[in-house]
Amino acid sequence: MTNATNGFSLLEMLISLSLLSVLFALSLPQFSKLKRDTAVSESTHRIKLLIEEAILVAQATATKHVVQITQQQVIISRYGAGSPESSISLPPGITLFSNSSSFQIASSGVVQPKRVLVVSDSQYCEIVISLRGRVRTQCNL
Secondary structure (H helix, E strand, O other), X not given: OOOOOOOOOHHHHHHHHHHHHHHHHHHHHHHHHHHHHHHHHHHHHHHHHHXXXXXXXXXXXXXXXXXXXXXXEEEEEEOOOOOEEEEEEXXXXXXXXXXXXXXXXXXXXXXXXXXXXXXXXXXXXXXXXXXXXXXXXXEEO
């Protein structure tokens, strides 16, 4: 006659909980990397949309716009106007780099092609603006 018991013993439950906690601890760095990657790609997408909107407004109204780029912000204003029309501030840990701090958007496109890097740790996305005003992105996440 065998003596079978139903359920888990306390030792079995402790072993399974310790295995689950080890697996959780090993997967945590992947979640933080995923969060950083998402923040970089989302910021890049928001900046791209803002620049595309400025290009469309410049073409529709036949006015020049100025895009100013700092390390933490992109500001769009009408050429000659003091107040910004729209802007985006980046979350902490994400920085912008560009080959110039500002550039003009005319109704025919951009005066010079521009590149803007959105950087966080070793991840980055590049925004390229062509002379005709086409905006494309490329990410290395």
